[in-house]
Amino acid sequence: MPLPDMEVDAGIIAETAYAKVNVALHVRARRDDGYHALESLFVFADHGDHIVASENEDGAIDLAIDGPFGEGLDAGPSNLVMRAARALQSYLGTERGAALRLTKRLPVASGIGGGSADAAATLRLLARLWDARIGQDELAALALDLGSDVPACLDSVTQMVTGRGEGLTRHSVDGLEGMPMLLVNPGVGVSTAAVFAGWDGQDRGALDASSLDALIGRGRNDLEPPARAIAPVIGDVLAVLGEAPGVRLARMSGSGATCFALFDNPARMAAAASLCRAHPGWWVMETGVRGV
Numbered sequence: 001m002p003l004p005d006m007e008v009d010a011g012i013i014a015e016t017a018y019a020k021v022n023v024a025l026h027v028r029a030r031r032d033d034g035y036h037a038l039e040s041l042f043v044f045a046d047h048g049d050h051i052v053a054s055e056n057e058d059g060a061i062d063l064a065i066d067g068p069f070g071e072g073l074d075a076g077p078s079n080l081v082m083r084a085a086r087a088l089q090s091y092l093g094t095e096r097g098a099a100l101r102l103t104k105r106l107p108v109a110s111g112i113g114g115g116s117a118d119a120a121a122t123l124r125l126l127a128r129l130w131d132a133r134i135g136q137d138e139l140a141a142l143a144l145d146l147g148s149d150v151p152a153c154l155d156s157v158t159q160m161v162t163g164r165g166e167g168l169t170r171h172s173v174d175g176l177e178g179m180p181m182l183l184v185n186p187g188v189g190v191s192t193a194a195v196f197a198g199w200d201g202q203d204r205g206a207l208d209a210s211s212l213d214a215l216i217g218r219g220r221n222d223l224e225p226p227a228r229a230i231a232p233v234i235g236d237v238l239a240v241l242g243e244a245p246g247v248r249l250a251r252m253s254g255s256g257a258t259c260f261a262l263f264d265n266p267a268r269m270a271a272a273a274s275l276c277r278a279h280p281g282w283w284v285m286e287t288g289v290r291g292v
């Protein structure tokens with residue numbers, strides 16, 4: 001079970017940075033500003049990274065990183081946790097500081113928005129720690145400045161996302177929330193910018209997210225072909241997941257390389273997870289689609 005967002009000790013507060021999954025991702029157009037116009041149904045997993053914070057009396061912002069994917073991740077000013085903390089500090093004009101610890105459980109640069117979820121969780125955490133007076137629109141603007149996926153990660157609930165990531169509408173799909181969901185990454189990091197650059201420019205049509213059947217039958221991830229060209233092993237993951245008994249949908253998330261599979265039944269998910277764990281170097285997480 002994920003840790004609840006709660007007081008973990010006197011003066012220390014915690015948040016989960018839930019993994020994001022694009023159930024479908026339609027790329028509609030290349031924009032003049034270098035970004036792409038998207039239509040995507042975002043869901044969040046029940047699990048993710050963990051961040052804790054406490055007040056730093058000297059006003060500094062410090063970050064320590066641990067966890068299975070913490071090694072090699074820079075804890076300096078480029079880290080999205082640091083960037084989010086500094087952005088909020090400067091927006092508020094506050095002299096209050098924070099000691100932050102990130103437990104990195106999600107693979108880096110893997111299409112499930114780990115860095116984006118960390119940035120959003122940091123904004124939520126420090127808004128609480130510093131009793132910040134900031135409206136939802138201002139928080140969303142700070143979030144978008146940190147990355148296209150960050151605004152959606154603020155609430156981490158099922159949403160239709162449009163534009164570059166700023167158009168957010170809560171959206172419920174019958175039967176989707178609570179479904180067992182398996183996440184599998186073949187151990188390769190993929191650059192989001194490189195994958196978008198490989199999109200062929202063909203608009204293949206709008207996303208119909210009115211039902212799970214529509215998302216499964218007519219939904220796509222238009223970034224899958226360019227991601228597979230960069231990391232062909234994505235095809236191996238999709239082949240294993242697509243043939244797993246009881247699978248309802250197997251697809252790549254975001255710009256890859258993580259793929260997800262939805263099941264009706266947790267035992268079927270567990271059996272598919274075992275098949276995936278037999279592949280050396282594959283990261284496997286058994287989770288579920290987060291409800292509100």
Ligand SMILES: C[C@](O)(CO)[C@H](O)COP(=O)(O)OP(=O)(O)OC[C@H]1O[C@@H](n2ccc(N)nc2=O)[C@H](O)[C@@H]1O
Nearest residue numbers: 022034035036116147148149150164192193196254255
């Ligand atoms: C692929 C997705 O994960 C789907 O949810 C997102 O669109 C990417 O979101 P992100 O990782 O937060 O991306 P950003 O950090 O904003 O952008 C990284 C790079 O990806 C490309 N990019 C990103 C988002 C977008 N709508 N169009 C793009 O072309 C741009 O080259 C950009 O410089």
Ligand SMILES: Nc1ncnc2c1ncn2[C@@H]1O[C@H](COP(=O)(O)OP(=O)(O)OP(=O)(O)O)[C@@H](O)[C@H]1O
Nearest residue numbers: 079080108109110111112113114115116118149254
């Ligand atoms: N706290 C962080 N966690 C993960 N990556 C971070 C973090 N801070 C900075 N980064 C950098 O951000 C980049 C993108 O990381 P992230 O894990 O969000 O990618 P992603 O899962 O592909 O995102 P998306 O699904 O939005 O495409 C990486 O190259 C990484 O070095």
